[in-house]
Amino acid sequence: MERSDEQIKKERKQPWRVELQKKNKAKDRMAIQRVVMPEVEPEERIKSQRIEVNSQLTKEQVMQEATRCMDCVNPTCMEGCPVSINIPGFIKRIERGEFQEAASVLKETSALPAVCGRVCPQEKQCEAKCFYVEKLNRPAVAIGYLERFAADYERESGTISVPVVAEANGVKVAVVGSGPSGLSFAGDMIKLGYEVTVFEALHEIGGVLKYGIPEFRLPNAVVDVEIENLRMMGVKFVANFIVGQTASLDDLKEAGFKAFYVASGAGLPRFMNIPGENLNGIFSSNEYLTRVNLMGADNVDSDTPVLRGKNVVVVGGGNTAMDSVRTAKRLGAERAMIVYRRSKEEMPARKEEVHHALQEGVEFLTLSNPVEYIAGENGRVSQVKIQKMELGEPDASGRRRPVPIEGSEYLIDASVVVVAVGVSPNPLIPNTVKGLNVSKWGTIEVEQDKMQSSIPELFAGGDIVRGGATVILAMGDGRKAAANMDNYLKKKHQIQARGV
Amino acid sequence: MNKIVEKEHFSERVVKIVVEAPLIAKSRKPGNFVIVRVGEQGERIPLTIAGADIQKGTISLVVQKMGVSTTKLCDLEVGDCITDLVGPLGQPTEIHQVGTVLACGGGVGVAPLLPIVEAYKKAGNRVVTILAARSKELVILEDEVRKWSDEVIVMTDDGSYGKKGLITEGMEEVIRREKVDECVTIGPAIMMKFCALTTKKHAIPTVASLNAIMVDGTGMCGACRVTVGGKTRFTCVDGPEFDAHKIDFDEMMARLAGYKPEEQEKMEHFLQQ
Known part of the structure; x- marks a missing residue:
């Protein structure tokens, strides 16, 4: 189980850690540039729903990145982690090349390190509290990448350690x-x-x-x-x-x-209760993503169908909207568009996801909101009526409230629409x-x-x-x-x- | 898990299967449905429960071969297992003692109607059931329905059995001769639409049980949305039964046909294999 602050401090004074701290001067550690995650080229990766965008770092890369970590007396990064991972504990093991041991440290407090290393918004959590960000205004130690590497290393090594379990209490x-x-x-x-x-x-x-x-x-x-x-x-x-x-x-x-x-x-997926929302071709993001991710509708051998479209509109600006629009691209959409009622700055999606979506050719129609869906043949959606918006005073969420611009409506073609405006x-x-x-x-x-x-x-x-x-x-x-x-x-x- | 213990062919395309599902047998109520999936590439499809035996721990389902998924299910034999089976889902039918109930079943819709007819009868109602089908061999579960009905009227399109004519003609006949307090209809969407129009004329409260396209069946995806009284509802968690006079049947029929070309493609792919 997790260690107390005192234990973390004590651990920092163990001989191997002290030795490691002395191995490199602070100046040398700080001189290293943050590692860049290699990505599969956009044209290549959009050919399949199942190609992971971020590929793997090398052992040398992660050991060098781990060297950047200053092993702070007060590891503020840990305050940013909702599951209190012993961050310096696992990073310093990576610096020594002890990847299995690093994975074991992760598993003390996290049941899903390989998952967290991929989908956590580290830039808002651990990495936001990193010494480099807080004191030097420089890119944080890539804690997420390191976490992912250690978890993947263990999985790929085939020797997975099972955490120690207390004697069964029968409850x-x-x-x-x-x-x-x-x-x-x-x-x-x-x-x-x-x-x-x-x-x-x-x-x-x-x-x-x-x-x-x-x-x-x-x-x-x-x-x-x-x-x-x-x-x-x-x-x-x-x-x-x-x-x-x-x-x-x-x-x-x-x-x-x-x-x-x-x-x-x-x-429960939320809809917007606008005219035409129950036309065929209009999905909740839950339905769209479930058909593809869980049911494998992108594969011809799956019995579950999904509708494909040349023009796809995804309504919303969160991570789910990004997942949906990038899925549409992979299902063959020529135009895959995000329609979001505020501006790019207010988008709740992770920066990395927005960046990846842009690389893949996703279009962003910001300060835009759908107000009606128009049917084509057979009750299937063919067009979306969009109203332009402008930003007014901040609302309860602290973000500036979008205000409709009267008379600004225009039509765009879309035969698939995915509504990703939240869930209940x-x-x-x-x-x-x-x-x-x-x-x-x-x-x-x-x-x-x-x-x-x-x-x-x-x-x-x-x-x-x-x-x-x-x-x-x-x-x-x-x-x-x-x-x-x-x-x-x-x-x-x-x-x-x-x-x- | 989910082993098929009995199988009966009602007609060439309609099969009744009895499946081991002890927990569902115990917890299901009339009106509930299950989601099934056949094979690792299988689709999740909803099927209304036609009956249950708590002692034996089984439920029965009546399936009509329509596309790939229903064909795969109908092709399973006694001893085979259904890959996944989950339920019971949906709101159960609200059964009260109201007086006379007119139960209208069309095609395989008679299967989910059966437990509802039984429950109405047990609640002390007079139950008149109309079974409708295109022809004689497509009339199913007649004996079972008779057991729980005060009267059964059979209507066939071609007159090969019972009376010749549409279900609405049988309904008009009953409504003319006696006071009907409530009506329940289950069958093809177009049939339910005309049943609803018929009872609306006579101001008889009517519920229809809808068969929508679903994925999860627990309210998560919204594939099964239907407009009732101007509001969007989810068939899986708010239904499957709704006030038939308020359902937008035209929208519902359009949504049911939403995957026609894709389903045809899947069927061709399946037949090639």
């Missing part, structure tokens, strides 16, 4: 949903000795990591290895099981489950559990630092609590919930505390 806990939050929770609870079963509604384990995030950002094989790792630690997975429908929470209690972690995600929480659990406090937005209300709901044995986290967030925040919730559920169960059932 059964259930997890609802196998996305990043549920997996992170399961990893921590199994380490603490609990008997953990994860229930998943879909036929595949992984939640949004499988149905949502495309393989060009996160290959399914990478996710599967992390799931297999949890399985080897003893976590049980049950697919095709909807808690609240297939069996109720009470049924599960009868079957011996003592507590529950609900991480059922953001279930999945109502299945809130609707089927009596006595559960739910907000007016449909999210489960929890005590903030404990993730405990109005039903003491029910904890919740991820998008079902947050409404819509990132993989890493969902994982952080899972870790918090695990720690607090452990305390709760120990008190309630007087389980002998058995540390790892």
Whole structure:
């Protein structure tokens, strides 16, 4: 499990670390330029949904990048990590070329290091708090790339270490949903000795990591290895099981489950309620991405179809919108367009994703908003009526509010439209559990630092609590919930505390 | 898991299968559906549950061969397993004692109608059921429906069995001779549309159970959206049953045909293999 601040400081004074600190002068470390991630050429990568954009760094590159890390007395980078990864601990092992050991450090606190190394917004988290950024105004140590390298190295080496698990305490806990939050929770609870079963509604384990995030950002094989790792630690997975429908929470209690972690995600796609939105060819991003990522509709052998179009409009400016528009490009769209109502500066998507989309030829129609869809033949969308916008005063989100410009409407051709304007929480659990406090937005209300709901044995986290967030925040919730559920169960059932 | 324990051919293209699914057998209610997937390249398709046996831990499904996915499912034999089966999904039918219920089933729609007819009868209603089909060999589950109906009227398009004529003619006949308090209709979209128009004339509250295109079946994708009373609803979590007088059936039919060319292509690809 994770180390306390004191332990981190103590670890920094171990002989090997001191030796490493002395090996290079600070000036020499700072003279090194941040490594550049090699990418597959845009023309090449858009030929397939399954070609990962970022390719691999070499051992020499990562060891040099790790040398940039100053091994700060106060590693502020760790404050930026929602799952408190021992960042200097793993980076310094990389500097010594001890990649397996680096991977083990990652796995102490993260159930999904190869996933986080790919999809975390490090530039807003650990890397934003890096000494280089905070004190020198220079590019941060590439913590994300290093994390990814260590996790990939271990996976590709074929010798995967299984974290130490405490002696089984015989207490059964259930997890609802196998996305990043549920997996992170399961990893921590199994380490603490609990008997953990994860229930998943879909036929595949992984939640949004499988149905949502495309393989060009996160290959399914990478996710599967992390799931297999949890399985080897003893976590049980049950697919095709909807808690609240297939069996109720009470049924599960009868079957011996003592507590529950609900991480059922953001279930319902939002639409804009504009005329023509139910025409054929108009998808939610959830549907579009699920058809391709989970069901493999890009492959001719898959039984699941997806509609392709010469002109594709994707509405929205988040990561999901970028994933959708880049998927459209890979499905053969000549024009793949983002239609976003604010300007590029306000886009919530990661800079890297916007950059990759631009490289791939995606067009950005900013300060634009769809107001109507127009049908062509057979009830299929053929045109989108777009209204131009301008920025007004900042709104509750702190971003400048988009204001429509009257009379500015114009038409563009599109035979596929993907609506990626957000999601609402999945109502299945809130609707089927009596006595559960739910907000007016449909999210489960929890005590903030404990993730405990109005039903003491029910904890919740991820998008079902947050409404819509990132993989890493969902994982952080899972870790918090695990720690607090452990305390709760120990008190309630007087389980002998058995540390790892 | 999900082993097929019984299979019966109702007609050349319509098959009843009984599948092991003990948890679903126990938790399902009339009106619920399941999502099935056949094979690792399989599509997720919704099928309404036609019946369940809690003791044996089985549910029954009636499937009509239409495209690749239903053909793959119909081609499975006793002893084979369905790759994935999940449910029960959707809101169950709201069953009350209302008086006289007119139940209208067309084609394979009679299968999901059966548990609803049974539930209405058990709730103390008089149940008149109309079974409609193109011809005699396409009339299914007649004996089972008779068991739970006070009266059964069979209508065939070609007059090869029962009365000749459309389902709406049978409905008018019943409505003329007795007071009908509620109507439920399940069948092809075009049939449900005309059933709804018929009962609307007589102001008889009517529900229709919709069969939309779905992917996950849990509210996540929105493929199954339908306009009811001017509002967009999701068939999977808000339905599958809605007030038939408020459903935009034309939009629904257009959405059901949304993948016609792609489905044809998949079928050709499948037949080539």
